[in-house]
């Protein structure tokens with residue numbers, strides 16, 4: 090399976106990367122995916138996006154455009170090729 | 183307490199200047215700023231008057247927390263009957279003008295009548311006088327500000343003024359303070375222009391806001407400042423990337439309208455996003471309004487040396503995705519131009535987008551645009567050219583300066599105007615964010631997101647994440663947000679504080695500063711009162727509830743691609759519930775009982 094993880098806002102500015110592509114051979118959930126990408130980038134996405142295994146208020150993680158809050162939060166399983174968009178706490182208006 | 187105790191009443195026709203006692207008892211019901219000024223407008227102005235006639239009044243108002251160190255405690259509001267919607271107009275601005283004005287010892291200015299010649303109001307600690315403005319008439323807000331600051335003899339004087347857009351009565355002209363901060367929406371600048379009032383100059387002020395319970399207030403301020411610092415959004419996201427951090431968020435969820443809402447994503451978002459503004463090196467630094475710990479403002483500079491502020495999220499969208507433009511330099515420049523010409527940049531960009539669609543559909547013809555560049559989506563040249571043309575009202579710019587609705591209507595195709603109550607809808611597609619659609623449709627000032635920012639719970643997950651596509655329960659969210667926002671505005675604070683602060687936090691600041699014995703329910707009741715009073719003004723002005731709606735495109739045309747594919751806004755499933763929760767008739771009219779309960783009549 091091919092996952093494209095799109096990075097935004099301060100994560101993009103900190104890492105200098107817009108997207109990270111990873112290939113995996115079995116389904117994983119969001120938290121596992123975040124650990125995997127953190128290792129690849131040497132950048133702690135878990136700390137940036139979660140607190141006590143919960144999504145920090147204002148953080149947005151989309152699986153193919155759908156907020157994982159409305160799927161199964163950090164336990165949401167990724168079972169096929171997917172685009173995951175990751176935003177640290179952000180807002181505007 | 184928390185009020186200076188005096189209102190200025192300036193009659194521009196006979197040049198009289200009166201100082202009146204501040205209506206303390208009314209403040210207990212309407213708080214200040216937007217709320218209290220709306221009440222004064224309601225009592226003194228026939229809602230049916232022509233917005234641009236001398237019979238209309240223009241009120242500059244501060245809130246009890248303006249000129250305090252409450253976080254963002256520096257806002258002022260301009261309230262009048264507006265020319266764009268024909269209903270109550272109310273616009274809120276940051277920067278430093280509001281706090282400086284209050285420091286001269288006044289809470290509010292009510293302008294009446296019309297000056298025979300261009301004039302401006304000069305205020306310092308001991309002087310209030312109308313002065314000749316003929317030397318700055320016709321000038322942009324930048325030159326006007328520089329000249330009037332020099333004339334005042336005070337380098338630190340603050341100026342709120344109009345540009346050519348206001349002088350030429352564009353329906354979406356803004357009032358600009360400190361060259362870059364706008365009381366932007368609903369055409370308040372046109373009302374100022376109609377009165378031949380070019381500017382208000384505040385030279386110096388020595389007064390402080392009296393606080394009822396200084397110790398309690400200090401503790402509340404400290405707590406709220408800490409909360410704002412620790413919050414990921416107000417402490418990190420907004421300072422780092424400003425409001426333009428939203429470009430990619432809203433695009434990724436498929437709610438980023440492009441090509442005048444014909445699509446719901448923009449393929450070039452990455453090139454014009456907040457991240458791109460940093461990566462391309464245009465961002466110089468972030469800047470803050472008075473007493474603001476968030477500092478969401480952007481000082482920017484372009485490669486050719488042009489400097490200014492912004493673009494913010496909305497301007498970046500209206501001139502970018504909405505016009506199909508992927509040129510960040512042209513978008514930034516158009517934003518600078520709006521500040522200098524004195525335009526509301528949302529309506530300006532959105533009106534050009536409407537013109538582009540009309541042109542591409544063959545409704546606006548080549549002969550209508552004369553020698554101007556083609557009104558094609560994606561044209562950087564067009565957004566710059568037609569922005570200028572709208573300010574001078576030359577050629578087709580004359581019709582465009584009336585706003586998207588009247589432009590499209592004049593060509594017999596109002597269905598291409600993406601407006602609510604004739605005001606241009608901002609940068610969120612309500613087919614994806616259902617509650618925001620209800621908020622647009624029921625907004626007392628028409629197409630606008632800042633009176634109930636449902637994006638906060640529907641997209642950003644603040645204060646909690648709710649499903650953007652769900653319709654159930656949205657009426658209640660919208661009602662609460664409309665009422666709390668009325669309080670935040672009326673208090674003199676910026677709504678961005680609400681990403682971290684909640685009702686009890688605002689209550690602590692208000693109670694300790696004013697000495698009101700309010701509990702949370704009473705505070706929210708005041709918000710409800712303000713909302714109903716604005717509604718009643720609009721009804722009397724002739725805006726009937728049939729205008730609580732969205733353009734057909736957003737109600738009937740399904741989104742074709744992206745995460746929002748297949749959706750329309752299901753307003754009809756939310757609106758009856760909203761009317762019911764508001765205690766209005768099923769036709770959307772506040773009942774006599776409701777108006778009595780709120781002591782409006």
Ligand code: SF4
Pocket residue numbers: 254276277469470471472474475476477478479676677678679
């Ligand atoms: S958050 Fe931004 S707009 Fe609001 S007061 Fe602060 S700097 Fe001004």
